[in-house]
Amino acid sequence: MLPILIFVLIVAGLYMGGQWLLAHPGQMDINWFGYDITVHIVVVAAALLGLVVIVSLLAILVWKVLTWPKRRRTRKQYRTLENGLKYLTTGVTALAMGDEEAAQAALKKASLALPNEPLPQLLTAQLLQRQGKHEDARAQFKALMSHPSTAPLATRRLIEQHVTAREWLEATKLAEEARKDAPKDRWLVLTLLDLYARDGNSAAMLALTEGWGWQSPLTKEERHRYAALGHYVAATNERQTRKREQSLRHAVGYAPDFTPAIIDFASTILAEGQTRRARKWLRAAWEQSPNLLLIQPILSTIAEESPRSQVRLLKPFLKGNLGVPHHLLAAHQAFEVGEFERAKEQVEAALAVEETKAACTLMAQIEKKLRGSDAENGWLARAVDAPASETWVCDHCGAQHTTWAAHCTSCNHFDSLRYARPEARITSVELATPPAA
Numbered sequence: 248m249l250p251i252l253i254f255v256l257i258v259a260g261l262y263m264g265g266q267w268l269l270a271h272p273g274q275m276d277i278n279w280f281g282y283d284i285t286v287h288i289v290v291v292a293a294a295l296l297g298l299v300v301i302v303s304l305l306a307i308l309v310w311k312v313l314t315w316p317k318r319r320r321t322r323k324q325y326r327t328l329e330n331g332l333k334y335l336t337t338g339v340t341a342l343a344m345g346d347e348e349a350a351q352a353a354l355k356k357a358s359l360a361l362p363n364e365p366l367p368q369l370l371t372a373q374l375l376q377r378q379g380k381h382e383d384a385r386a387q388f389k390a391l392m393s394h395p396s397t398a399p400l401a402t403r404r405l406i407e408q409h410v411t412a413r414e415w416l417e418a419t420k421l422a423e424e425a426r427k428d429a430p431k432d433r434w435l436v437l438t439l440l441d442l443y444a445r446d447g448n449s450a451a452m453l454a455l456t457e458g459w460g461w462q463s464p465l466t467k468e469e470r471h472r473y474a475a476l477g478h479y480v481a482a483t484n485e486r487q488t489r490k491r492e493q494s495l496r497h498a499v500g501y502a503p504d505f506t507p508a509i510i511d512f513a514s515t516i517l518a519e520g521q522t523r524r525a526r527k528w529l530r531a532a533w534e535q536s537p538n539l540l541l542i543q544p545i546l547s548t549i550a551e552e553s554p555r556s557q558v559r560l561l562k563p564f565l566k567g568n569l570g571v572p573h574h575l576l577a578a579h580q581a582f583e584v585g586e587f588e589r590a591k592e593q594v595e596a597a598l599a600v601e602e603t604k605a606a607c608t609l610m611a612q613i614e615k616k617l618r619g620s621d622a623e624n625g626w627l628a629r630a631v632d633a634p635a636s637e638t639w640v641c642d643h644c645g646a647q648h649t650t651w652a653a654h655c656t657s658c659n660h661f662d663s664l665r666y667a668r669p670e671a672r673i674t675s676v677e678l679a680t681p682p683a684a
Contacts, residue, residue: 264292331360335367342374350374365394372404381408399429406438415445433464440473441661444653447484449494452477475502476653476662482511491515499528504536506666507651513544522548526560533564537572538666539605539637542579554584571597571606578609587616605636639664 273288338353351374357367372387385408391401402425409418419442426435436455443451456465456474463470475498482494495512498505509532517525526548533541545564549557557580565573578593591613597606607630615623639648646657647669655663 261296327360331357331364331367334360335370338367338370342370347374347378365391365397369397369400372401376404376408381412384408399425399432403434410438410442415442418442419446431462431464436464437661440476441654444476444480444661447480449477449481449484452480471501472505472662475499475505475508479505479508479511480653482508488515488519492519499532503532506532506536506538506540510540510544513548517544517547522551530563537570537576539572539575540666542572542576545576546580546583549580550583554586557584569596569600571600571603574600575606575609578613582609582613587613591617602633603636604630604633607633635669637666637668640667640669645669 275286275288275291277284277286334353334357338350338357341347341350341353351371354367354371354374358371361367368387368391372384372391375381375384375387385405388401388405388408391397392405394401402421406418406421406425409415409421419439422435422439422442426432426439429435440452440455443449443455453474456463456470456477465473478494478498478501482491482498485491485494492512492515495508495515498508499512502508509528513525513529516528526545529541529545529548533545545561549560552560561577561580564576574593574597578590578597581587581590581593591610594606594610594613597603598610607626611623611626611630614626639651640646641648641655641658641660641663642665643660643663644655644658646655648656648664651664651666654661
């Protein structure tokens with residue numbers, strides 16, 4: 248639109264100028280080499296206009312000749328870029344459709360067409376990793392680290408490869424180097440906590456969790472959780488009783504619901520004769536999350552008392568809405584002091600709330616004391632079919648563990664064990680899978 252408007256304005260200007268010259272006729276006398284030349288002013292104007300046009304055309308021609316090599320290179324680069332983008336699009340499409348052979352061929356052509364662009368290399372590295380060619384993929388990722396735009400992703404992929412290959416030292420060094428450039432990268436902080444926990448480096452774990460405040464990419468709850476893990480790791484590696492107790496005290500202070508730490512802390516101070524203190528900490532943990540793991544530690548704090556005193560000391564643990572753990576706590580106490588009828592009443596109360604293997608198994612032991620082996624066998628058979636009791640279950644893969652660990656022994660995931668009913672865990676696959684007809 249604009250070029251047409253300019254052209255119209257130029258033509259209109261020439262037309263109006265010509266009309267003005269025709270309306271004001273005149274002559275121009277020129278004396279050149281003894282010749283007298285008289286020229287009409289319109290002819291002079293036309294000659295000047297023609298001269299301007301000729302000079303402009305010559306200038307354009309000279310410019311075209313002088314810039315031809317550069318324009319030729321530009322056109323060639325444009326065609327190369329166009330072909331590279333075409334191959335890149337073909338490769339991405341093939342990769343999305345699962346045609347790895349076609350994707351590899353297209354990405355190879357794209358890399359040749361775009362040798363200085365990191366995107367073909369990045370997609371090629373991803374393809375090689377999918378194909379299991381980890382060494383080739385690692386070489387591609389290392390090359391991509393020289394590009395600022397792809398360096399963060401390439402670094403992450405290399406760290407993941409080292410972790411998969413259980414090359415913990417290499418992964419730790421690479422993650423520490425990357426964190427110098429991105430200190431608030433959440434993924435790097437979590438990865439380093441994972442790696443430090445594997446190495447038992449509690450000091451490094453605490454350096455990432457304690458004293459950060461607003462500078463940390465983790466939430467307050469996450470910092471406290473991982474600080475508790477750091478202190479618990481320190482306690483497990485500590486041989487001096489006093490330092491071990493201090494580490495466990497910090498662990499339960501940061502995460503009062505961290506059952507392994509509270510149990511170890513209570514056992515440690517109980518061994519030192521601090522019975523009331525141990526019972527106080529166990530009661531706080533019980534009130535927050537009553538579970539079967541706390542029953543034996545609680546009973547250990549009242550083992551030296553008389554049966555009547557034991558009942559009195561357990562009253563604070565049996566307040567509010569009583570669930571299965573509360574009834575089983577009372578049942579275990581009654582069983583240990585030989586009050587089998589009272590133990591049976593408590594187990595029956597627990598079974599009325601929910602039937603579990605733990606309740607059925609305890610009832611079998613009680614019935615054996617009261618009525619013999621035949622009664623015991625009936626409850627043992629019932630325990631086989633009863634829903635499983637709580638255990639340590641991996642949130643990531645669903646594997647079950649008898650004891651807590653920082654890493655799942657099945658999928659190697661960090662801090663994924665939760666004390667829960669195995670059948671209560673529903674995976675995303677189960678949610679996405681429609682029920683059978």
